[in-house]
Amino acid sequence: MGKGQKKYLLFLDTTLNKVDAKGRVSIPADYRALLEQQETELVAFRSFTMPCIECRTSEMMEKMATDIDNSFSAFSNEQDDLTGLIFSDAKEFPFDSTGRIVLTEKLLKHAGITDKALFVGKGRTFQIWNPDTYQAKESEMRQNALEKHFNIKNGEA
Amino acid sequence: MGKGQKKYLLFLDTTLNKVDAKGRVSIPADYRALLEQQETELVAFRSFTMPCIECRTSEMMEKMATDIDNSFSAFSNEQDDLTGLIFSDAKEFPFDSTGRIVLTEKLLKHAGITDKALFVGKGRTFQIWNPDTYQAKESEMRQNALEKHFNIKNGEA
DNA sequence: TTGACTACCATGAAATCCCATGTTATCCCA
DNA sequence: TGGGATAACATGGGATTTCATGGTAGTCAA
Numbered sequence: 610m611g612k613g614q615k616k617y618l619l620f621l622d623t624t625l626n627k628v629d630a631k632g633r634v635s636i637p638a639d640y641r642a643l644l645e646q647q648e649t650e651l652v653a654f655r656s657f658t659m660p661c662i663e664c665r666t667s668e669m670m671e672k673m674a675t676d677i678d679n680s681f682s683a684f685s686n687e688q689d690d691l692t693g694l695i696f697s698d699a700k701e702f703p704f705d706s707t708g709r710i711v712l713t714e715k716l717l718k719h720a721g722i723t724d725k726a727l728f729v730g731k732g733r734t735f736q737i738w739n740p741d742t743y744q745a746k747e748s749e750m751r752q753n754a755l756e757k758h759f760n761i762k763n764g765e766a
Numbered sequence: 767m768g769k770g771q772k773k774y775l776l777f778l779d780t781t782l783n784k785v786d787a788k789g790r791v792s793i794p795a796d797y798r799a800l801l802e803q804q805e806t807e808l809v810a811f812r813s814f815t816m817p818c819i820e821c822r823t824s825e826m827m828e829k830m831a832t833d834i835d836n837s838f839s840a841f842s843n844e845q846d847d848l849t850g851l852i853f854s855d856a857k858e859f860p861f862d863s864t865g866r867i868v869l870t871e872k873l874l875k876h877a878g879i880t881d882k883a884l885f886v887g888k889g890r891t892f893q894i895w896n897p898d899t900y901q902a903k904e905s906e907m908r909q910n911a912l913e914k915h916f917n918i919k920n921g922e923a
Numbered sequence: 924t925t926g927a928c929t930a931c932c933a934t935g936a937a938a939t940c941c942c943a944t945g946t947t948a949t950c951c952c953a
Numbered sequence: 954t955g956g957g958a959t960a961a962c963a964t965g966g967g968a969t970t971t972c973a974t975g976g977t978a979g980t981c982a983a
Contacts, residue, residue: 616805617828622857627974635973705930732831732853750847754814784964792963862940
């Protein structure tokens with residue numbers, strides 16, 4: 610299967626890239642390939658639970674909007690809060706011909722990113738972290754996972 | 767049954783291959799045939815519980831991502847952490863025209879692999895081990911099997 | 924006109940591809 | 954059944970491409 614022909618939408622692996630003085634970062638080539646293939650835009654917003662940047666495809670944002678619609682009654686407080694946190698904060702980030710986006714001050718500050726950005730694959734989505742912050746978070750998660758039961762149902766077709 | 771016509775997805779047997787200076791290893795020909803036939807990619811990540819490399823198909827990873835997608839609440843926080851850890855650690859390993867992949871430093875280190883890699887079939891999945899480490903592990907497992915009696919439930923398909 | 928933002932070009936490093944070779948396994952015929 | 958021919962496979966090395974990143978020019982708005 611050639612590179613331009615991925616069968617699945619899966620953001621995997623972690624990649625460390627540099628952030629220059631202008632706030633520019635290269636999107637890892639394989640992530641970019643996925644986005645281009647899906648013909649969708651990259652959307653980013655501040656995580657409201659962790660010090661990192663949440664990244665989605667435009668398509669997933671749309672799905673999220675529908676899900677929220679269906680989960681809460683219109684004009685409920687919850688819906689208001691959620692939509693406020695997500696959609697008003699989110700922004701599309703088109704990349705240039707070399708595959709870079711320009712992160713905003715708001716996002717960089719929230720994630721505590723200065724000159725290094727860590728891209729973390731989460732399956733359907735990915736996140737951008739300050740490398741040191743993520744290191745700590747990862748150890749914590751790994752510890753939790755080890756202590757609890759391993760109940761991953763192995764998915765087979 | 768000819769070579770291109772395996773009926774089942776079963777990784778069997780163990781194969782010892784060389785790892786060269788670039789980290790390249792040949793995937794055993796029969797494993798490769800299975801993957802090609804299923805039209806899926808090879809995905810690998812560090813085992814959580816053992817010093818070895820876990821290998822799956824993209825398809826299995828895709829299934830996992832879909833499950834998470836569809837079950838906001840079905841997955842506990844622990845499992846969410848766990849799957850997050852897996853996706854962020856996992857990486858696709860496409861093989862070149864001669865059937866080799868390039869293992870990363872991270873994976874090699876975790877498994878303690880330097881110049882030899884042992885491919886161990888596990889049915890739906892397989893693992894890659896340092897040969898010596900696996901030798902010890904295998905004796906241990908065999909011992910356990912003697913002492914306890916394993917019961918495999920006959921399966922719902 | 925100046926400042927900020929965006930699009931394009933250049934370069935070095937790193938990952939990937941492809942050809943060549945030796946070795947092992949398989950096949951076929953005597 | 955044995956032994957040589959043939960094909961498949963694992964492995965080594967070099968050539969090529971891709972990618973991240975620094976820099977520059979061009980554009981729009983204030």
